[in-house]
Amino acid sequence: MENITPAELAQWLADGDRGQPTLLDVREDWEVQTCSIAHSKHVPLGDVPSRLNELDADAPIVCICHHGMRSARAAMFLEQQGFTRLFNLAGGIDAWALQVDPSMPTY
Numbered sequence: 001m002e003n004i005t006p007a008e009l010a011q012w013l014a015d016g017d018r019g020q021p022t023l024l025d026v027r028e029d030w031e032v033q034t035c036s037i038a039h040s041k042h043v044p045l046g047d048v049p050s051r052l053n054e055l056d057a058d059a060p061i062v063c064i065c066h067h068g069m070r071s072a073r074a075a076m077f078l079e080q081q082g083f084t085r086l087f088n089l090a091g092g093i094d095a096w097a098l099q100v101d102p103s104m105p106t107y
Contacts, residue, residue, distance in 0.1 A: 001075040004087040006099040009062060021060040021087065026074045031066060035093060035105045045070045052081060060085040066107075067092040 004012075012018060023040040025032055032042050043051050045065070055061065061083065063071035068091050075086040089096065097104040 001072070001079055001086040001088055003068075003090040004062060005090050006096040009087075009089060009096070010100045019060070021062045022055065023064060024055070024061050024071075024074065025064045025093075026070050027065050027093070031093075031107070034107050035097065037064065037093070037096060040064065045074055048074050048077060052078075055083070057081075057083045058085070060087065062087040062089055064089045064096075065092050067094055 012021065023037055025036055025040040025042045026045040026048060027042075028044055032040075036042070041054070043054065055078070061075075061078065063075045063078075063086065065071040065074075068088060071092060072088045075088045078086055093104075094106060097106045
């Protein structure tokens with residue numbers, strides 16, 4: 001697992017020549033209803049083990065949570081399951097809102 005900053009992720013998402021990552025948002029339903037990054041796949045952390053079949057083990061996956069702790073746990077779990085292209089959004093959605101999208105609601 002690698003950490004990726006909000007600015008690095010924004011640049012990656014804006015790069016039309018680079019394959020897009022799966023944005024795996026592991027927050028709870030109410031958190032995702034408050035704010036999310038467009039085109040994120042929502043799988044609460046506790047559901048990740050039972051929903052592995054929804055993820056492509058060969059695709060790059062950026063794990064996202066509120067501050068980066070739950071997403072790091074998700075990425076470590078996925079690594080243990082054989083996923084190899086894993087990134088953790090450093091600072092989580094909170095850092096994304098502060099550094100990339102100031103119009104995003106925070107909590």
